[in-house]
Amino acid sequence: MVKICCIGAGYVGGPTMAVIALKCPEIEVVVVDIATPRINAWNSDHLPIYEPGLDDVVKQCRGKNLFFSTDVEKHVAEADIVFVSVNTPTKTQGLGAGKAADLTYWESAARMIADVSKSDKIVVEKSTVPVKTAEAIERILTHNRKGINFTILSNPEFLAEGTAIQDLFNPDRVLIGGRETPEGQKAIHTLRDVYAHWVPIDRILCTNLWSAELSKLAANAFLAQRISSVNAMSALCEATGADVYQVSHSIGTDSRIGPKFLNASVGFGGSCFQKDILNLVYICECNGLPEVANYWKQVIKVNDYQKARFVNRVVSSMFNTVSGKKIAILGFAFKKDTGDTRETPAIDVCKGLIGDKAKSSIYDPQVSEEQILKDLSMKKFD
Ligand SMILES: NC(=O)C1=CN([C@@H]2O[C@H](COP(=O)(O)OP(=O)(O)OC[C@H]3O[C@@H](n4cnc5c(N)ncnc54)[C@H](O)[C@@H]3O)[C@@H](O)[C@H]2O)C=CC1
Numbered sequence: 001m002v003k004i005c006c007i008g009a010g011y012v013g014g015p016t017m018a019v020i021a022l023k024c025p026e027i028e029v030v031v032v033d034i035a036t037p038r039i040n041a042w043n044s045d046h047l048p049i050y051e052p053g054l055d056d057v058v059k060q061c062r063g064k065n066l067f068f069s070t071d072v073e074k075h076v077a078e079a080d081i082v083f084v085s086v087n088t089p090t091k092t093q094g095l096g097a098g099k100a101a102d103l104t105y106w107e108s109a110a111r112m113i114a115d116v117s118k119s120d121k122i123v124v125e126k127s128t129v130p131v132k133t134a135e136a137i138e139r140i141l142t143h144n145r146k147g148i149n150f151t152i153l154s155n156p157e158f159l160a161e162g163t164a165i166q167d168l169f170n171p172d173r174v175l176i177g178g179r180e181t182p183e184g185q186k187a188i189h190t191l192r193d194v195y196a197h198w199v200p201i202d203r204i205l206c207t208n209l210w211s212a213e214l215s216k217l218a219a220n221a222f223l224a225q226r227i228s229s230v231n232a233m234s235a236l237c238e239a240t241g242a243d244v245y246q247v248s249h250s251i252g253t254d255s256r257i258g259p260k261f262l263n264a265s266v267g268f269g270g271s272c273f274q275k276d277i278l279n280l281v282y283i284c285e286c287n288g289l290p291e292v293a294n295y296w297k298q299v300i301k302v303n304d305y306q307k308a309r310f311v312n313r314v315v316s317s318m319f320n321t322v323s324g325k326k327i328a329i330l331g332f333a334f335k336k337d338t339g340d341t342r343e344t345p346a347i348d349v350c351k352g353l354i355g356d357k358a359k360s361s362i363y364d365p366q367v368s369e370e371q372i373l374k375d376l377s378m379k380k381f382d
């Protein structure tokens with residue numbers, strides 16, 4: 001029996017592994033995490049994340065071939081394939097602070113894998129990481145390998161929160177990058193066979209390691225860039241009397257542009273778009289490409305502009321002050337069908353309104369009052 005262990009029971013690790021377990025009944029999947037409350041929640045009736053359809057999938061396979069555990073070392077040691085799906089937030093201190101990805105969690109997971117392994121393993125980068133991370137991880141893994149062979153693959157995840165289960169059941173593509181060596185190609189085939197249980201083979205794209213790593217950052221940058229483009233247009237629409245919905249629809253019917261991701265908004269949020277673009281900007285700067293870095297930086301600048309513009313419009317439309325005025329804010333998470341508030345534009349909007357002394361009443365069916373208060377009390381980079 002093939003054994004899979006996934007390090008990191010978060011928004012990606014949990015749903016992804018639950019779907020692998022469901023679709024591959026002959027594979028044992030164990031999701032491990034250092035956060036005991038999170039693992040306890042995965043083992044309870046109240047899963048730690050809200051995602052439509054997730055409860056059903058977990059209920060079908062938990063205790064059969066899907067397990068959640070805090071015994072990280074034991075399950076990593078026993079696994080044939082180790083997915084690493086730990087968080088890779090923006091660095092808040094030191095070199096590259098405010099831009100570069102913080103790989104502390106990744107590095108400590110890699111060191112632990114190297115320490116506890118007693119058999120050959122395929123180590124899969126599931127987290128979004130800077131291009132060339134696999135090279136550094138390989139160095140860590142092979143440093144004290146005691147004759148053990150580690151083969152590293154990049155298999156970035158493209159699910160969106162709120163539709164994770166649907167995206168995992170029916171992905172546009174699965175991307176697997178590996179070394180162009182016999183061992184690398186063999187590992188790619190092993191992982192491809194896992195996904196081939198339910199994903200048509202022509203949707204499983206196999207590339208070299210660096211293309212897979214960079215494609216993930218590029219995909220998020222392109223998606224976010226569309227939103228900033230339409231949001232920039234929305235400012236011009238407001239100035240000229242054009243209607244941004246009509247403009248979006250009109251351009252989206254051009255099959256070369258396509259209709260998706262053209263909804264003007266208060267700005268994109270979520271744990272990844274901003275983080276991944278900042279990371280891309282940093283990589284460009286490190287590679288001596290300031291023009292390319294500046295191009296992508298603009299996507300974030302327009303997003304910040306859109307959030308500020310929204311608050312200013314609300315305030316100016318109410319006689320230039322919202323002081324003492326009661327404002328209802330419906331929805332606090334960064335999008336519908338999730339309870340995730342990481343980088344939600346609602347934080348900037350609420351802070352802007354509260355800063356002007358509005359009396360805000362905030363409600364979101366998936367976000368607790370405690371979480372809202374915590375988010376509103378934090379400074380950026382807390
Ligand atoms: N959230 C999303 O929709 C998507 C996220 N990603 C990427 O996937 C990665 C994970 O993201 P999320 O699941 O959202 O993060 P998360 O923060 O929800 O989960 C990460 C988990 O890893 C655990 N962890 C950290 N270090 C550990 C260690 N050494 N050993 C065991 N557990 C450890 C943490 O306790 C946490 O529960 C990130 O790189 C992110 O950019 C990619 C696609 C979609």
Ligand SMILES: O=C(O)[C@H]1O[C@H](OP(=O)(O)OP(=O)(O)OC[C@H]2O[C@@H](n3ccc(=O)[nH]c3=O)[C@H](O)[C@@H]2O)[C@H](O)[C@@H](O)[C@@H]1O
Nearest residue numbers: 157158159160161227261262263265268269270272334335
């Ligand atoms: O790497 C990641 O974390 C993921 O990031 C995004 O997924 P996610 O952030 O979960 O959600 P999206 O549906 O992409 O929405 C992101 C933000 O953009 C906003 N948005 C989206 C679409 C649009 O047309 N306009 C717009 O403002 C949403 O409201 C939301 O705040 C990508 O869509 C996923 O493919 C990727 O795997």
